Amino acid sequence: MRILVVEDDENLNRQLCQALTDAGYVVDSASDGEEGHFLGDTEPYDAAILDIGLPRMDGISVLEAWRRESRMMPVLLLTARDRWSDKVQGIDAGADDYVAKPFHMEEVLARIRALVRRAAGHASNEITAGAVRLDTKAGRVTVDGQAIKLTSHEFRLLAYLMMHKGKVISRTELTEHLYDQDFDRDSNTIEVFVGRLRKKLPDDLIQTIRGLGYQILAD
Numbered sequence: 711m712r713i714l715v716v717e718d719d720e721n722l723n724r725q726l727c728q729a730l731t732d733a734g735y736v737v738d739s740a741s742d743g744e745e746g747h748f749l750g751d752t753e754p755y756d757a758a759i760l761d762i763g764l765p766r767m768d769g770i771s772v773l774e775a776w777r778r779e780s781r782m783m784p785v786l787l788l789t790a791r792d793r794w795s796d797k798v799q800g801i802d803a804g805a806d807d808y809v810a811k812p813f814h815m816e817e818v819l820a821r822i823r824a825l826v827r828r829a830a831g832h833a834s835n836e837i838t839a840g841a842v843r844l845d846t847k848a849g850r851v852t853v854d855g856q857a858i859k860l861t862s863h864e865f866r867l868l869a870y871l872m873m874h875k876g877k878v879i880s881r882t883e884l885t886e887h888l889y890d891q892d893f894d895r896d897s898n899t900i901e902v903f904v905g906r907l908r909k910k911l912p913d914d915l916i917q918t919i920r921g922l923g924y925q926i927l928a929d
C-alpha cells in the first residue's frame with residue numbers, strides 16, 4: 711500500500727514517513743502544497759496524509775483540486791487542535807477523516823489502516839481467502855492457523871492482492887502500489903515475489919491471468 715505524506719514541518723514529516731515505513735507502507739513525501747498536489751495528481755496512492763497549513767498551496771485547496779480532478783484516494787487531514795472551522799471546511803472539501811495536532815502516531819496509523827481498508831471494502835483488519843488469513847494490523851499471515859514467515863515485500867504483495875480479491879491486478883498496478891517513485895520498476899521483480907509467495911502458500915491461491923496479471927479468487 712502506497713501512502714503520500716504532505717507536511718511542511720520537517721520533523722513531523724520525517725516521523726510520519728518513518729512510522730508508516732515501519733508499519734509496512736511504501737511512502738512518498740512532499741513538503742509544500744504544490745508538490746503534494748502534483749504527486750497526488752500523477753501517482754496512484756492508496757491514501758494521503760495532508761496537512762492544512764502548507765506553503766505555496768494550502769491543504770484545503772490541494773484536496774479540492776484532487777477531488778475536482780477525480781482523484782478519490784482516502785485523505786486524512788492534519789488540523790490544528792482549536793481550528794474547528796478547518797475540520798468543517800476539510801470535510802466539505804472531501805476529506806475522509808482528520809487528526810488534530812499534536813497527535814499520537816498510533817492514532818494516525820490506526821486511522822490510515824481503517825481508511826485503506828474501507829476504501830477496499832473491508833470491515834475488519836482480517837482478510838481471509840480459503841485457508842489463508844491475513845491480519846493487516848499485526849502484519850501476520852496464517853495458513854490453517856499456522857503462522858507463515860513472509861518478508862516485508864512478500865507481505866505487501868499478498869496484502870494488496872487479498873485486499874482486492876476477486877479483481878485481476880496487473881503487474882503495473884502492483885509495481886505502482888508496492889514501490890516508491892524512485893524504485894527501479896522492473897516487472898520481473900513482481901514475478902519473482904509471486905513465485906516465492908506461491909512456495910509458502912496454497913498452490914492455487916494466486917492465479918495468473920495470462921496477459922492481464924494476478925488474481926486471488928473471491929470466496
Ligand code: CA
Pocket residue numbers: 717718719761762763764
Ligand atoms: Ca504546516
